[in-house]
Amino acid sequence: MREVRLNNGVMMPPVGFGVYQIDKNETKAAVLEALEVGYRMIDTAASYFNEREVGEAIRESGLPRESVFVTSKLWVQDYEYDDALRAFDRSLSELGLDYIDLYLLHKPYGNYYAAWRALERLHKEGRIRAIGVTSFSNERLQDLFLHNEIKPAVNQIETHPFQQQKDANAFLKAEGIVHEAWAPFAEGQKGIFTNSVLTEIAASHCKSVAAVILRWLNQRGVVVIPKSIRADRIRENFNIFDFRLSDAEMAAISALDEKKSPIYDDMDLATVRAIGTYKIHD
Numbered sequence: 128m129r130e131v132r133l134n135n136g137v138m139m140p141p142v143g144f145g146v147y148q149i150d151k152n153e154t155k156a157a158v159l160e161a162l163e164v165g166y167r168m169i170d171t172a173a174s175y176f177n178e179r180e181v182g183e184a185i186r187e188s189g190l191p192r193e194s195v196f197v198t199s200k201l202w203v204q205d206y207e208y209d210d211a212l213r214a215f216d217r218s219l220s221e222l223g224l225d226y227i228d229l230y231l232l233h234k235p236y237g238n239y240y241a242a243w244r245a246l247e248r249l250h251k252e253g254r255i256r257a258i259g260v261t262s263f264s265n266e267r268l269q270d271l272f273l274h275n276e277i278k279p280a281v282n283q284i285e286t287h288p289f290q291q292q293k294d295a296n297a298f299l300k301a302e303g304i305v306h307e308a309w310a311p312f313a314e315g316q317k318g319i320f321t322n323s324v325l326t327e328i329a330a331s332h333c334k335s336v337a338a339v340i341l342r343w344l345n346q347r348g349v350v351v352i353p354k355s356i357r358a359d360r361i362r363e364n365f366n367i368f369d370f371r372l373s374d375a376e377m378a379a380i381s382a383l384d385e386k387k388s389p390i391y392d393d394m395d396l397a398t399v400r401a402i403g404t405y406k407i408h409d
């Protein structure tokens with residue numbers, strides 16, 4: 128999978144650069160490095176507090192605006208209709224852009240129906256090229272697009288060898304919605320980089336475990352947005368098209384699925400309370 132066509136015809140790169148948990152003081156350099164290596168998609172969010180530095184890096188890179196696919200996300204605090212419109216303007220102004228390529232509802236909590244209608248309006252006004260969601264279960268996603276006009280183009284969900292999201296992948300494929308993986312490396316949990324199945328496959332291709340994971344996701348039709356602040360890893364995570372995993376290797380990785388998150392469960396009560404009420408501004 129080299130490029131992805133979204134359900135409204137917009138083209139999306141298969142590999143992007145995630146900037147979650149990158150300190151704002153390190154963001155510009157990391158994004159500049161990624162753009163230099165060849166990444167043409169950056170994934171940020173209002174709640175990452177580094178949209179400004181992402182925008183600065185894009186401008187400083189000298190690349191034409193239309194050659195970089197920019198994703199940002201609306202936080203739950205701003206899910207009422209008018210709040211969502213205001214929050215979008217804030218993100219745009221932080222980024223220093225006049226449109227966003229992909230704008231996502233960041234969590235499946237709160238008044239996401241009102242928020243979705245605000246996104247539909249912004250999309251119709253040409254200020255967002257495609258709209259989508261993150262961390263939505265199949266059921267919530269199905270309900271959302273049954274009761275609204277525009278079907279989400281993307282669902283960005285935690286996906287890695289220990290939480291493979293096979294049911295979600297099948298549903299999203301059937302509905303023509305792109306499956307995008309967050310935390311492709313499980314944020315380093317559970318010894319993912321020293322897992323014996325993954326290290327063996329990596330050694331046989333002279334690639335890193337990280338590259339094997341990203342290639343495995345790509346061969347499943349999943350868009351990836353790995354994060355790193357290290358130049359060598361930023362490069363390594365981008366070079367995933369010079370090898371191919373066999374069916375047997377795909378099956379061996381498939382068998383690692385534990386079907387649960389080592390990071391957090393979005394439907395856990397404590398998570399719903401904590402994340403659902405987290406404020407990112409006054």
Ligand SMILES: NC(=O)c1ccc[n+]([C@@H]2O[C@H](COP(=O)([O-])OP(=O)(O)OC[C@H]3O[C@@H](n4cnc5c(N)ncnc54)[C@H](OP(=O)(O)O)[C@@H]3O)[C@@H](O)[C@H]2O)c1
Nearest residue numbers: 145146147170261309310311312313314337354355356360
């Ligand atoms: N929608 C959501 O709710 C949501 C949630 C989480 C993440 N995301 C998005 O998904 C992106 C990726 O997820 P993530 O940042 O949470 O986690 P991740 O990409 O799974 O893992 C990042 C960790 O892996 C390390 N790493 C990166 N490349 C490596 C390599 N080649 N070899 C060894 N270690 C490597 C990084 O360390 P170094 O930086 O030190 O290299 C960092 O500790 C985020 O940046 C964000 O854009 C979205």
